[in-house]
Amino acid sequence: MTAIFAQHARLPDGDAALGGTAARWARGVRIEVDAQGNIGAVAENASPRPGDEAVSIVLPGMADLHSHAFQRAMAGLAETAQAAGDDFWSWREWMYRFMARLTPEDLQAIAAQLYLEKLQRGCTAVVEFHYVHHDPQGRPYADPAHMGHRLIAAAQEAGIGLTLAPVLYTYGGFGRAPLQAHQQRFATQVDDVLRMLQSLRPAVDADAGQLALGLAPHSLRAVEAAQIHALLAGVDAAMPMHIHAAEQTREVDACLDVLGCRPVRHLLDAVGLDARWCVVHATHLSAGEVQGLAASGAVAGLCPSTEANLGDGLFPFVEYAAEGGRWGLGGDAHVCRDPFEELRAVEYAQRLARRRRNLAAVQAGAGSSRIGDRLWDAAVAGGAQASGRRIGRLAPGYRADLVVARLADAAADAYDIEDWLNQAVFGGGGVQVAAAMVGGRWQLRDGQHRDAAGIHARYRAALARLIG
Numbered sequence: 001m002t003a004i005f006a007q008h009a010r011l012p013d014g015d016a017a018l019g020g021t022a023a024r025w026a027r028g029v030r031i032e033v034d035a036q037g038n039i040g041a042v043a044e045n046a047s048p049r050p051g052d053e054a055v056s057i058v059l060p061g062m063a064d065l066h067s068h069a070f071q072r073a074m075a076g077l078a079e080t081a082q083a084a085g086d087d088f089w090s091w092r093e094w095m096y097r098f099m100a101r102l103t104p105e106d107l108q109a110i111a112a113q114l115y116l117e118k119l120q121r122g123c124t125a126v127v128e129f130h131y132v133h134h135d136p137q138g139r140p141y142a143d144p145a146h147m148g149h150r151l152i153a154a155a156q157e158a159g160i161g162l163t164l165a166p167v168l169y170t171y172g173g174f175g176r177a178p179l180q181a182h183q184q185r186f187a188t189q190v191d192d193v194l195r196m197l198q199s200l201r202p203a204v205d206a207d208a209g210q211l212a213l214g215l216a217p218h219s220l221r222a223v224e225a226a227q228i229h230a231l232l233a234g235v236d237a238a239m240p241m242h243i244h245a246a247e248q249t250r251e252v253d254a255c256l257d258v259l260g261c262r263p264v265r266h267l268l269d270a271v272g273l274d275a276r277w278c279v280v281h282a283t284h285l286s287a288g289e290v291q292g293l294a295a296s297g298a299v300a301g302l303c304p305s306t307e308a309n310l311g312d313g314l315f316p317f318v319e320y321a322a323e324g325g326r327w328g329l330g331g332d333a334h335v336c337r338d339p340f341e342e343l344r345a346v347e348y349a350q351r352l353a354r355r356r357r358n359l360a361a362v363q364a365g366a367g368s369s370r371i372g373d374r375l376w377d378a379a380v381a382g383g384a385q386a387s388g389r390r391i392g393r394l395a396p397g398y399r400a401d402l403v404v405a406r407l408a409d410a411a412a413d414a415y416d417i418e419d420w421l422n423q424a425v426f427g428g429g430g431v432q433v434a435a436a437m438v439g440g441r442w443q444l445r446d447g448q449h450r451d452a453a454g455i456h457a458r459y460r461a462a463l464a465r466l467i468g
């Protein structure tokens with residue numbers, strides 16, 4: 001058994017079964033970790049015992065609820081003005097061309113680098129929305145889940161927890177439009193995706209504490225409601241479901257044209273959203289959709305830096321939070337890998353649009369009035385829910401996933417612990433993650449990872465090949 005003694009730890013404040021997401025700082029916290037990598041006991045106002053690992057400030061690790069790992073290698077490469085103008089759709093063409101050269105080895109190398117970077121910034125879990133299934137010619141690999149197995153291998157190299165959600169991608173647009181040439185690597189029917197789950201299941205079960213499976217019908221552009229019902233019928237009722245929706249106004253307009261309603265309205269009415277669902281982006285919502293999505297118990301998967309990078313638009317965060325809507329953070333295209341920066345972006349976008357300050361505090365429910373607390377606690381809870389794993393709470397029975405962090409500020413020790421998350425999100429100095437424990441094992445210690453040099457070298461080689 002391992003035990004950690006923390007001067008301060010962010011403990012849950014309320015009953016998870018009642019849907020509470022609030023947390024609070026506790027002092028003198030002793031956390032026992034069992035042999036399976038789960039938290040066995042948590043005591044506060046405790047005393048350290050011989051053999052305990054003494055640390056300063058401990059937070060539950062963040063889960064990144066929406067990742068396309070390969071896009072990490074594209075970060076910063078698509079920021080050149082185009083004569084014809086540039087938007088999400090032209091970026092997507094560029095992304096398809098980049099992806100066309102991606103090999104299984106490249107995917108694993110890029111994902112391992114990304115997952116290590118996420119650990120170094122406070123994330124201990126990731127949900128991979130995985131759609132590049134086939135070879136560059138669009139032919140299935142001998143094992144149809146070959147690319148998915150590469151993502152599992154990458155997560156195990158880095159030591160991060162993973163929910164792997166293979167994507168169903170059948171059509172190239174609303175109205176059963178055929179796939180484009182560049183989309184042939186995604187081409188799947190319901191049975192193909194269920195077979196991928198079968199192939200992945202033994203590897204996931206062999207590392208069940210760290211790995212889980214989900215499903216991801218790509219979007220209403222690529223999948224019809226009847227197919228989603230067929231997927232749901234083929235898996236158990238606890239499996240997390242992820243879908244992109246309403247990222248772009250053009251997508252909303254096409255949905256209105258073909259289906260006669262807006263995307264999230266269609267998901268609410270024709271699919272039926274509940275707490276197993278994560279609706280990624282959900283950027284363009286009517287007032288009725290805001291209420292419906294919040295009341296469904298689903299998680300809105302916000303990807304602040306990617307949505308800003310792609311010029312998607314602004315999620316109605318204040319209205320959604322006022323309805324008690326659940327949400328979490330996705331790195332998506334990974335132009336930012338830092339959850340504290342992402343949280344700042346969520347709040348600042350609302351301030352700029354509304355010319356007001358401290359808006360996340362308007363959120364319904366009890367808890368801290370500090371914006372940093374509200375943002376961090378809600379995003380940890382939403383990420384955990386969307387992962388479909390017992391993570392996100394420093395409490396008995398949950399995975400021992402935690403980070404030891406300090407403010408990167410010359411006067412870090414001068415701040416009251418109650419202001420720690422406000423400093424981390426808004427103070428401007430950033431956060432140093434000294435250590436990260438995932439499933440009871442230290443994957444990062446003294447800022448170091450046992451295989452960092454190898455992961456970086458393999459990433460450099462893959463990137464050089466891809467952009468060469």
Ligand SMILES: [Zn+2]
Nearest residue numbers: 068129244332
């Ligand atoms: Zn996405």
